[in-house]
Amino acid sequence: MERNxxxxxxPSWLDIDxxxxxxxxxxxxxxxxxxxxxxxxxxxxxxxIDAIHAAFQRCDGTDPYDGLPLDNRLHDGNRSPTVSPxxxxxxxxxxxxxxxxxxxxxxxxxxEFIAHCRAVVAHADASSPAQR
Numbered sequence: 269m270e271r272n273x274x275x276x277x278x279p280s281w282l283d284i285d286x287x288x289x290x291x292x293x294x295x296x297x298x299x300x301x302x303x304x305x306x307x308x309x310x311x312x313x314x315x316x317i318d319a320i321h322a323a324f325q326r327c328d329g330t331d332p333y334d335g336l337p338l339d340n341r342l343h344d345g346n347r348s349p350t351v352s353p354x355x356x357x358x359x360x361x362x363x364x365x366x367x368x369x370x371x372x373x374x375x376x377x378x379x380e381f382i383a384h385c386r387a388v389v390a391h392a393d394a395s396s397p398a399q400r
Contacts, residue, residue, distance in 0.1 A: 276289065276290055276293065277289070279325055279327060279329075281327070281329030281338075281340055282324065282340055283341050284341075284342060293317050293320055293324075294317060296316075296351050297313045297316035297317040297320055298313055298316075300320070300351060300353075300362075301313045301316045304316075304353075304360075307358065308357075309357060309358040309360075311359070316360050316362075319361060319362050320351050322362075323351060323363055324349075326363075326364075327349070327363075327364040331347075331365055331366040331368075332365065333365065333378075333381065333382070334366070334369060336366065338364070338366055339366075344367075346366060346367055346368035347366045347368065348366065349364050349366065350364070350365055350366070350367050350370050351364060352365045352370045352373065354377075355377050
């Protein structure tokens with residue numbers, strides 16, 4: 269995705285000014301790229317910036333797994349939007365999740381996470397209230 273770095277605008281659902289958004293993208297991209305390189309990724313910070321920006325633009329302000337709204341002000345709460353790799357940490361492909369979902373999902377891909385959630389719900393439904 270080729271873009272002019274001065275023309276990056278935040279998504280409409282996120283309450284942040286363009287300069288702060290640019291700094292946020294850069295900070296996230298540097299952090300994620302450093303971590304990913306330790307796992308064998310070869311993408312550059314610029315690619316991560318573009319991919320993170322694309323993820324924010326695709327996001328409609330809700331968490332794609334639980335459907336609940338994300339905090340639109342980037343606070344450090346459970347509903348704060350955060351960046352998560354979609355499938356593998358070696359490619360610059362990201363999605364925007366709530367901090368709560370990202371922590372629960374961990375390193376699982378989407379299908380593994382959903383299967384785990386179904387197992388948790390099935391177990392909770394089968395358990396007696398005394399066991400919970």
